[in-house]
Amino acid sequence: MPSIQIKGLQKRFGALSVIDGLDLDMADKEFTVLVGPSGCGKSTTLRMVAGLEDASGGEIWIGNREVSRLDPKDRDIAMVFQDYALYPHMDVARNMSFALRLARYPKAEIDARVTRVAELLSISHLLSRKPRELSGGQRQRVAMGRALVKDASVFLFDEPLSNLDAKLRSQMRAELALMRKRVEKNMIYVTHDQIEAMTLGDRIVVMHGGKIQQQGSPSDLYRRPANLFVAGFIGSPPMNVLRGELSEAGGRLCVRGSGFDLALPDQRGAALAGRRDRAVIVGLRPSSIRSGATQDGASSLSVNIRLAEYVGAHSVLIADCGGEAVTIEVNSESPFASEGAAQFWVEPESIHLFDPVTEAAI
Amino acid sequence: MQLSDGFEGKLMPAGATAGAAVPTPLRGTAKYLPLRKALNRAAPYVFIAPAAIITTLALAYPMLQSVWLSFRDWSLGTPLGQSRFVGLANYEWLLHDPNFWASAAVTLTFAFAVVVVEVLLGVMLAILLDRELRFVSLFRTIFILPMMVAPIVVGLVWRYMYNEQFGTFAHLLKALGFAPVPWLSSPKLALISVIIADVWQWTPFIFILSLAALQSLPASALEAARIDGATHWQMVWHIKVPLMMPVIAVAALLRLIDAFKVLEVIYILTEGGPGLSTEIMSLHIYKTAFVSQQLGQAAALSNMLLLIVLALTVIFAALTAVRQRREKLAAARR
Numbered sequence: 001m002p003s004i005q006i007k008g009l010q011k012r013f014g015a016l017s018v019i020d021g022l023d024l025d026m027a028d029k030e031f032t033v034l035v036g037p038s039g040c041g042k043s044t045t046l047r048m049v050a051g052l053e054d055a056s057g058g059e060i061w062i063g064n065r066e067v068s069r070l071d072p073k074d075r076d077i078a079m080v081f082q083d084y085a086l087y088p089h090m091d092v093a094r095n096m097s098f099a100l101r102l103a104r105y106p107k108a109e110i111d112a113r114v115t116r117v118a119e120l121l122s123i124s125h126l127l128s129r130k131p132r133e134l135s136g137g138q139r140q141r142v143a144m145g146r147a148l149v150k151d152a153s154v155f156l157f158d159e160p161l162s163n164l165d166a167k168l169r170s171q172m173r174a175e176l177a178l179m180r181k182r183v184e185k186n187m188i189y190v191t192h193d194q195i196e197a198m199t200l201g202d203r204i205v206v207m208h209g210g211k212i213q214q215q216g217s218p219s220d221l222y223r224r225p226a227n228l229f230v231a232g233f234i235g236s237p238p239m240n241v242l243r244g245e246l247s248e249a250g251g252r253l254c255v256r257g258s259g260f261d262l263a264l265p266d267q268r269g270a271a272l273a274g275r276r277d278r279a280v281i282v283g284l285r286p287s288s289i290r291s292g293a294t295q296d297g298a299s300s301l302s303v304n305i306r307l308a309e310y311v312g313a314h315s316v317l318i319a320d321c322g323g324e325a326v327t328i329e330v331n332s333e334s335p336f337a338s339e340g341a342a343q344f345w346v347e348p349e350s351i352h353l354f355d356p357v358t359e360a361a362i
Numbered sequence: 363m364q365l366s367d368g369f370e371g372k373l374m375p376a377g378a379t380a381g382a383a384v385p386t387p388l389r390g391t392a393k394y395l396p397l398r399k400a401l402n403r404a405a406p407y408v409f410i411a412p413a414a415i416i417t418t419l420a421l422a423y424p425m426l427q428s429v430w431l432s433f434r435d436w437s438l439g440t441p442l443g444q445s446r447f448v449g450l451a452n453y454e455w456l457l458h459d460p461n462f463w464a465s466a467a468v469t470l471t472f473a474f475a476v477v478v479v480e481v482l483l484g485v486m487l488a489i490l491l492d493r494e495l496r497f498v499s500l501f502r503t504i505f506i507l508p509m510m511v512a513p514i515v516v517g518l519v520w521r522y523m524y525n526e527q528f529g530t531f532a533h534l535l536k537a538l539g540f541a542p543v544p545w546l547s548s549p550k551l552a553l554i555s556v557i558i559a560d561v562w563q564w565t566p567f568i569f570i571l572s573l574a575a576l577q578s579l580p581a582s583a584l585e586a587a588r589i590d591g592a593t594h595w596q597m598v599w600h601i602k603v604p605l606m607m608p609v610i611a612v613a614a615l616l617r618l619i620d621a622f623k624v625l626e627v628i629y630i631l632t633e634g635g636p637g638l639s640t641e642i643m644s645l646h647i648y649k650t651a652f653v654s655q656q657l658g659q660a661a662a663l664s665n666m667l668l669l670i671v672l673a674l675t676v677i678f679a680a681l682t683a684v685r686q687r688r689e690k691l692a693a694a695r696r
Contacts, residue, residue, distance in 0.1 A: 052585050073591035085582035089604040098600070099590035132689065150590070 010057035033201035041210040078147035079156040086131040093127040157189040228359040240284040258322030263298040265348040283352030286329040301344040308338040431661035438655035452662035465646035473621035484568025492576040509566040517630025520559040549639040575609035
């Protein structure tokens, strides 16, 4: 099984440069998720790997072959499309076997493979149906079945769940996660949904404006976002962003702004030495904000709660801190004020700081 | 409507006579309500009326007139009042008229031949020109041009081209050293020549509809086929053509109906000759009416033609209905 390497990939439409020099290494059997807002170039990148879109420059290596000039059929790939892209005039079995029939596999082998994959995806009872006789979730399974039957070495998914409703989407997401444990292949998965990215990916590649913002494991991205964009994109509800100033009072490092005065861990002192009394952007995860006040009063976040959204096990408070909107996640079991002024504090280790100009993490 | 109804009801307690207990402005509303209701109900009919009247005048009246006429013996140039009722005599005549059967055979041969050739050529052209090439839109326009030419002109142009002494084809064949071909004067060739002219004019019709169908095919299904390893021609054969089928079927039916009624081009090219070799039904009707001057018989003939075309349309509608019901059932199985 080969690894996939993308070197200096470019895509231009006329004068418009969509992707400008993208480099990406994917290890063998890795599940890579390209995630980003619409228009960030993630789908274009995937389509160039598939060969549906010509690269304007750069190289794409699958194993030890440079494939960027090859036809899609010669790249040893299978792809699942957003709108399923089933052949409307063929029944499920023929949809799944199309590639094998074109490649003139013996009929017995085709039948055996279709049967095996249909069982894997629990669609055996649908084999004689036409796509229009299937529900959205069933079509999605058939589309995956069609990709699996090919037994290609690389699987490409282009927003495969975004046409499903919320409930079905989370169900299919779980099934995908299970499937990928059984099918050990290179997979590249494109989505704009950061939850899909977090739950499915071994490696997440966050893209924005045709460039890779950061790549790494889900927890890497969540714990150590490289810049403000990644910080705001990964995590739900999104990270709170406040404007503040670094200062040192009585030998203690803290970050202050209107409505908050938060202590920072002492070990960050060295890294922040040059930024004392300068503006910074403070990032606070809604889940790292704690109710009440610290004993020594060294860390405080004063907010005015406007709304409490009860979600179940936890509740999301929509609040106002010095004129900026702040969301806070609290445990529904513990008592919390659902309106009015309230005190919170933040664990020093979970405070993110960003440069106000470059937006890079400090 | 409903709102004002409720309003009216509340203000009028049971037993109260309308008018007496109600203040004057509301009484006015109550008085006009039935009229407004009636107008509302009439609205759809008012909107349909112009179309219905035109259809009746332009379609139903002549059709019924032609049916009525087919039961009468009426010579051209005599007053309609002098025509005689002859019952089914005109129909009996045409069933025993060898010319009718000959023209029916010519019509069927012509219609099916042109439709088959036009569909094959039109679909092939569409597939060839369904790509982004330089000048492709120019080619598309050129291919559509014949359809825009008036049939009379098409007839004249082809008559000139087919001319055995100084026609375009005669020159070409002579230059290449071949003997002249009696395009329109040989009973064997005339029908083929006529078919060629019709194919030239109407292939573009199939072509543009096929092209439109091709360009509205689901792009991702075609991409999926590319990834599944289909070559260009495998994609055409396994994906494009099957998906175009509904459009091709409708286009072919429209052409078939039209081909049964064709007149001008053949009239100009051969006038039905030599012998009866290109005398299609509409030409036979024309000759019966204006050469033999038998309007009743001509009416009977045109009703037969109408029946044939109607039968084709009904068969097609039935097929469509069956397919739709199947699709509905399919949707219900989900």
